[in-house]
Amino acid sequence: MGEATTARRDALLQAAQRLFSQRGYEATSVRDIADAMSIKAGSLYAHIETKEDLLWEILTAAADRFFAAIEPIVASELLPIEKLKRVIAAHVEVITESASSAAVYMTEWRHLSEPRRSEFAARRDAYEELVRGIVRDGIRAGEMADVDEKFATLLILSSMNWIYQWYRPDGPMNPEEIARKLTAMLLKGLQRAGV
Secondary structure, three states: OOHHHHHHHHHHHHHHHHHHHHHOOOOOOHHHHHHHHOOOHHHHOOOOOOHHHHHHHHHHHHHHHHHHHHHHHHHOOOOHHHHHHHHHHHHHHHHHHOHHHHHHHHHHHHHOOOOHHHHHHHHHHHHHHHHHHHHHHHHHOOOOOOOOHHHHHHHHHHHHHOHHHHOOOOOOOOHHHHHHHHHHHHHHOOOOOOO
16 A cells, blocks of 8 residues: 555544544444545545445554553553553553544444444453453452452443543643542542541
């Protein structure tokens, strides 16, 4: 693939990602994507077979970024509590680097047809299991309270996964501060000591 073709493909994916995150996959037509690129709708079919192919490529790339961010941390020799802190920071960073990508990843995967939908769900489950493994190890090591590891994992992931809805690069908190505050609240709770 030549540089011009690669650049056109990247622009196509960016336009689709932006529109899918703003309008939703179902409400975005191929014509909308073509209009965003200032080309004819028929021209898009030189680059894609279906609109779902764009969604699949966007979701796969987002999943790859999440896994790439945390797998080295999970594989490290760090203590579980330190792994969890770093995983939270890495996950927040992936979301804040591209809120539109995160929005599509978190919500639009439901529009995939089979077998892609099942493949994507399996990857999400595998990611959840990486985080759950850290929680499990932390409980076993006595670093974390003896809690329901599945519920704790879902709480951690859920608290991070909606950051894309309110995060703004020019907002009051940068990604590092978000990760720090989120980690403190998740690991220490909201109750003041001695209360």
